[in-house]
Amino acid sequence: MERISLAEVRHVAQLARLQLSDEELAVLQGELSSLLDHVEAIVALPTEGVAPTAHPLPLSNVLRPDVPGPCLEQRDALAAAPEAAEGRFLVPRILGEAP
Amino acid sequence: MTLLGRGVAGIAAAVRSKEASAREVLAESLAAIEQLEGELHCFHTVMAERAEAAAAALDEKVARGEDPGLLAGVPVALKDNMCTKGTVTTCSSRILENWVPPYDATVVTRLRAAGAVVVGKTNLDEFAMGSSTENSAFGPTRNPWDTARVPGGSSGGSAAAVAAGMVPLAYGSDTGGSIRQPASLCGVVGVKPTYGLVSRYGLVAFASSLDQIGPFTLSVADSALGLEAVAGHDPADSTSIDRPATSYAGLLEEGVEGLRVGLIEDFVSEVSPSCAEAARAAAEALGAAGAKVEEVSIPEVLHGLPAYYVIAPAEASSNLARYDGVRYGLRVGGPDVAAMNARTRGAGFGKEVRRRVMVGTYALSAGYYDAYYGQAQRVRTLVVEAFARAYERFDVLVAPMTPSEAFRLGEKTANPLDMYVSDVCAVPSNLAGHPAVSVPFALGAEGLPVGVQVLAPALGEGLMYRAAAVLEQAAPPAARGPVRPGGERRA
Numbered sequence: 380m381e382r383i384s385l386a387e388v389r390h391v392a393q394l395a396r397l398q399l400s401d402e403e404l405a406v407l408q409g410e411l412s413s414l415l416d417h418v419e420a421i422v423a424l425p426t427e428g429v430a431p432t433a434h435p436l437p438l439s440n441v442l443r444p445d446v447p448g449p450c451l452e453q454r455d456a457l458a459a460a461p462e463a464a465e466g467r468f469l470v471p472r473i474l475g476e477a478p
Numbered sequence: 479m480t481l482l483g484r485g486v487a488g489i490a491a492a493v494r495s496k497e498a499s500a501r502e503v504l505a506e507s508l509a510a511i512e513q514l515e516g517e518l519h520c521f522h523t524v525m526a527e528r529a530e531a532a533a534a535a536l537d538e539k540v541a542r543g544e545d546p547g548l549l550a551g552v553p554v555a556l557k558d559n560m561c562t563k564g565t566v567t568t569c570s571s572r573i574l575e576n577w578v579p580p581y582d583a584t585v586v587t588r589l590r591a592a593g594a595v596v597v598g599k600t601n602l603d604e605f606a607m608g609s610s611t612e613n614s615a616f617g618p619t620r621n622p623w624d625t626a627r628v629p630g631g632s633s634g635g636s637a638a639a640v641a642a643g644m645v646p647l648a649y650g651s652d653t654g655g656s657i658r659q660p661a662s663l664c665g666v667v668g669v670k671p672t673y674g675l676v677s678r679y680g681l682v683a684f685a686s687s688l689d690q691i692g693p694f695t696l697s698v699a700d701s702a703l704g705l706e707a708v709a710g711h712d713p714a715d716s717t718s719i720d721r722p723a724t725s726y727a728g729l730l731e732e733g734v735e736g737l738r739v740g741l742i743e744d745f746v747s748e749v750s751p752s753c754a755e756a757a758r759a760a761a762e763a764l765g766a767a768g769a770k771v772e773e774v775s776i777p778e779v780l781h782g783l784p785a786y787y788v789i790a791p792a793e794a795s796s797n798l799a800r801y802d803g804v805r806y807g808l809r810v811g812g813p814d815v816a817a818m819n820a821r822t823r824g825a826g827f828g829k830e831v832r833r834r835v836m837v838g839t840y841a842l843s844a845g846y847y848d849a850y851y852g853q854a855q856r857v858r859t860l861v862v863e864a865f866a867r868a869y870e871r872f873d874v875l876v877a878p879m880t881p882s883e884a885f886r887l888g889e890k891t892a893n894p895l896d897m898y899v900s901d902v903c904a905v906p907s908n909l910a911g912h913p914a915v916s917v918p919f920a921l922g923a924e925g926l927p928v929g930v931q932v933l934a935p936a937l938g939e940g941l942m943y944r945a946a947a948v949l950e951q952a953a954p955p956a957a958r959g960p961v962r963p964g965g966e967r968r969a
Contacts, residue, residue, distance in 0.1 A: 383840070395795060395839040396802070396816070397832055398824035407836055410894055414787065414837055417895055421784045421857045422849060431855030432862055434687045434717070435673045435911020435936075441716040455580040461809035468804050473815045 382412040482506045483960075486552050486646050486700035487727075490593070493551030496540060500533035500551030504595055507553035510644045511597070517963045518620050520639040522558045522568055524598040529553070532595045539593075547593030548707050554589055555639045555648040557632075558599035559606055560691070561680035562586055569682050570604045570614035573801050573808045573826030583680025584715065585649060585691055585708045592707040597645060600635030604828045605798065606656055606684045608632050609900035612891055613830040620887070621664060623926050623965045627884040630660030630900070633694070637664040640694045643960030647704050648694045653684050654786050655904025657692045658916040662879035662929025665918040665958045667701045667946070668694050672936050673911030674719035676705075677712035685793035686717075688786075688908040696959055698917065698946045702726035705939065719937070729940045730947040735768035737945065740872035742933075743773045744780055745903045749878040752922030757878040760919050760930040763952035764876065764945060774872065778864035781857050782906035787898060788841050788854035789909070794831075795838025801826065833894060862910045865935070874945050875933040877903050879916045883926035903931060913939050917949045918958035925965070927957050 388408045392399050399407070453466055462469035481489055481503045492498040508526055515521060533551065540546050556562065559569045561579035563586075568574050582590075589596060603613035611619040611634030619634040621627040622642040629638040633650025637660035640648050650657040652670035661668025669692040676691045683689060693704030702725075710723030741761040746754045765771040803809035803822035810825045812818035827835065841850040868875060881899060890896040907914040913936070916929035930949060934942035961967055 387840075388836070391836055391840045391843060393820075394843060395835050396799075396819040396823055397827070397835060398817075398820040399832070403832075407833065410833060411837060411840060413895060417898075418784045418788055418850065418854075421781050421788075422853055424781065424853070424857060424860070426853060426856035426860070429856040429859050431852060432858040432909075433855060435862075435909075436717060436719070438717060443713055451580055456805075458580065459577055459806035461803060461807075470804055470815050471812060471818050 381408055382415045383408060480506055482510065482643060482646055485697055486549065486695060486703050489552050489646060490548065490550045493536070493540065494546055500536040500595060501530065503551045504529055504533040504553055504597065507597055507645055514642050514644060514963060517625055518622055518638055518642055519617055520600050520619050520635040520642070520644060521555070521598045522570070522601055522616060523566055525565055525596060528565070529595050529597045532590070536593055536595065547591065548703060549589065549647070550593035552594045552647055553597045553645045554594040555598050555600050555636055555645045556586065556596060557602050557636050557650045559602060559651060559682040560585060560649065561682070562596070562599065565599065567599065567682070568616070570602050570616055571826065571828065571831070572615045573822070575808065577807050581680060584677035584712045586680065588708050594647070594707065600639055600648060602635060603632035604831050605682070605794070606632040606651055606653055607794070607830050607834055609655065609659055609897050610890065611635065612887060613828060615828050618887060621884045622959070622961050622963050623665065623884065625963050626886055627926070628663070628887055630663035630884065632656040634660045636694050637661055637666055637668065640666045640696060641959035641961060642963065646696065646700065649691055649708070650694060651681055651689055651691050652908065653688045654790055654908050655901035657694065658904050658914060658929070658931060659880055659900055661694055661916040663884040663927065665927030665961070666694050666696055667698055667915065667917055668692065669701050669705055669915045670907060670913060671705060671709065671939060672719070672913045674717050675709045675937070675939070677715040677718050679712055679714040683797040685790040686797060687793060688790060698943060698950045699727065699730055701915070702730060702943050726940055726943045729944055732944050733767055734764050734945055734948050737769045737873045737941070738871065739764050739769045739771045739945070740774035740868060740875045741771065742779060742875055742877040743775050744777055745877040748902055749881045750883070750922070752883065752920070753878040753880060753928055756920040756928045756930050757876060760949050761876050764948055767948045774868060774875070776864050776868050778860050779906040782861050782909055783898065783902045785854040785857040785861065785909060786905040788850050789858065791834040791838030792841045792851050793838070795835045795842065798831070798835055830894070858909045861906050865906070865910050865912065869935045874938070874941050877931045877933060879903055879929040879931040883922040883924045883928060907933055912936055913942050915942055915946045917946045917953070919949055919953045921954070921957050
């Protein structure tokens with residue numbers, strides 16, 4: 380019995396925006412399950428009252444002075460885009476209806 | 479002796495004093511790359527023309543009597559996940575195969591300002607995910623000591639380029655051992671600095687709370703210069719530590735007399751006899767040099783690997799969401815945006831990257847977030863606190879670096895967990911944000927180099943380098959590069 384079902388793997392691939400073949404989903408089911416087995420070693424550790432560490436430095440709200448400075452030109456920002464038009468990134472339609 | 483053979487400090491001194499020109503040094507480096515690249519595949523891009531222009535400009539600067547900088551004329555290679563304006567930056571991924579960044583990483587800007595000559599971009603595991611460089615979309619790098627073996631990873635191209643004497647200085651990034659593990663496998667010095675010491679601006683993000691850039695060199699003294707040149711506060715990286723950069727070079731002669739050194743026995747029992755023996759011998763060498771050495775058990779460090787394999791993929795799945803086929807990189811078309819995103823990412827990411835994105839997305843998904851990601855963050859705290867207790871008793875810690883000598887290509891590709899275990903001794907330093915160095919210390923049972931790790935508390939690079947310098951003195955020269963492909967020593 381795998382720790383994670385094929386349906387769950389398919390759902391996670393959707394969340395991750397990854398198009399994967401059925402064959403690869405099945406392989407990932409096994410690999411994710413064995414990795415979760417490995418991680419089980421820490422899932423069971425007692426950590427009640429332990430604060431989580433998200434980051435090694437005690438930082439909060441690092442701000443710079445609100446002074447205008449040079450930044451990337453629009454044409455440079457668009458130069459690597461797969462498609463661009465009229466100063467914007469061009470994408471396929473986003474909503475369901477036909478154009 | 480060749481100019482390259484003088485190392486970072488020697489080259490900079492020769493160029494500064496006009497004994498040699500930056501162009502002569504560069505010519506040696508480009509000739510070595512030309513000669514060895516076919517066998518080793520360290521580089522994705524060699525920037526010969528641009529490097530020649532930079533070297534010529536530097537020579538003019540010297541001729542004009544201006545300060546040519548700390549790294550005057552030193553040829554440098556960069557892992558291909560550091561942005562170079564106008565030069566393709568691939569991360570070894572199909573999704574960025576043709577991507578030309580519109581800006582330089584801060585380390586690149588600082589290296590050029592210090593007089594270094596950037597010669598090329600090196601191979602890595604795709605998006606720095608791996609321990610062998612076999613996860614590169616453009617083919618693996620080979621270990622110059624034995625070309626049937628891996629150089630380690632993910633910064634394998636940079637480690638092998640220094641080990642083979644192509645460049646005296648290269649930079650990598652270390653998220654969970656990706657500088658130190660290949661340094662150990664290639665017989666070179668590799669440093670992961672304190673988190674926040676070196677700017678991550680322009681380093682393509684893998685796991686942002688763990689990633690840190692550091693140098694590969696043949697000697698400890700050269701490493702100290704390579705770190706000094708790129709360290710220091712950068713307003714463009716909000717996680718950069720806001721304090722002035724320091725020089726480590728003056729500390730290297732200070733020795734370890736009176737330092738308290740702990741040998742982490744929990745790691746010693748995790749590794750091969752050769753690697754364990756090297757760590758014990760290193761502790762003894764520090765003792766012989768006047769340090770007070772004791773064995774110490776820090777059992778929490780062994781929770782590091784499973785915690786890492788939740789935290790790093792979780793951060794990666796979030797960071798890699800930017801590769802959506804919209805703003806840069808590959809696009810595979812589809813009828814709507816969601817299909818285009820999914821097709822682009824399915825086609826553009828390699829197997830290991832897809833696997834980690836899946837693991838990370840799962841660990842962050844509703845219903846599992848607290849059990850996996852939240853728990854891993856709490857375990858991270860346990861690791862940090864355990865180190866803090868250890869550093870009440872010790873100034874630095876010593877440990878094995880890797881579980882084994884360099885393994886064969888293909889040996890660990892079938893089962894991802896086999897590969898992940900390569901970094902068991904490395905990841906706790908990333909979780910804690912502490913500095914650590916791998917120093918070449920011995921030849922193992924298979925005749926390949928074995929590194930030993932020195933760990934220090936945050937901003938303890940000075941102590942770390944002092945211990946590393948003593949270990950370097952105690953180690954047989956045969957345990958470190960440069961070597962020709964096949965292991966023969968280079969002149």
